[in-house]
Amino acid sequence: MEHVLDLDEAAARIAARAPRWRAARLTVEPFTWRDGLAPWPQPLETDRSRVADPDSLGLRLADPLTGGELDVVLFRGGWADVTYLAAGWEGKPATAEEHEPGGVIPARDITSAADFEARLIGWMGDVFGG
Numbered sequence: 485m486e487h488v489l490d491l492d493e494a495a496a497r498i499a500a501r502a503p504r505w506r507a508a509r510l511t512v513e514p515f516t517w518r519d520g521l522a523p524w525p526q527p528l529e530t531d532r533s534r535v536a537d538p539d540s541l542g543l544r545l546a547d548p549l550t551g552g553e554l555d556v557v558l559f560r561g562g563w564a565d566v567t568y569l570a571a572g573w574e575g576k577p578a579t580a581e582e583h584e585p586g587g588v589i590p591a592r593d594i595t596s597a598a599d600f601e602a603r604l605i606g607w608m609g610d611v612f613g614g
Contacts (some may be wrong), residue, residue: 485605486560486561486562487560488595489558489559489596489597490560490597491538491540491558492532492538493543494541494558494597495515498515498601499612500530505545509547509549510545510546510612511545511546511547513543513544513546514605515541516528516541517529517534517535517538517540518539518540519534519537519538521537521559538560539559539565540558540560541557541574542555542556542558543555543557543558543604545608550571551569551572552568552570552571552572552582552613554590554607554608554612556607557596562592562594562595563592563593564594564595564600565588566590566591566602567587567589568586568589568610569585569586570586571611571612589610
């Protein structure tokens with residue numbers, strides 16, 4: 485896989501924001517890392533030091549009060565798998581004018597850790613409001 489993104493830089497940017505998210509009462513779960521050199525099936529690790537060649541970085545944020553959740557797996561190749569449940573999803577019927585209460589957010593052509601951070605901030609607004 486091509487190395488487009490520095491996952492350690494992305495993790496540092498996320499970690500710098502985590503205290504504000506926790507202050508807003510969001511649950512910020514530990515990062516998950518996948519090692520590109522590990523044999524298949526590649527385990528997910530929460531200890532970065534156990535990963536020699538990171539090819540993905542996972543992040544999960546949740547709001548226990550509203551039920552909102554955002555799950556992101558960022559790949560060093562420049563894309564992310566992003567799924568969500570919008571805050572208050574249980575009481576939101578889907579309409580043509582609104583976002584679905586949950587689903588997938590397209591995330592391709594991510595060019596840098598800064599680009600990823602900007603997108604993450606937008607996704608958080610979509611999912612958690614504000």
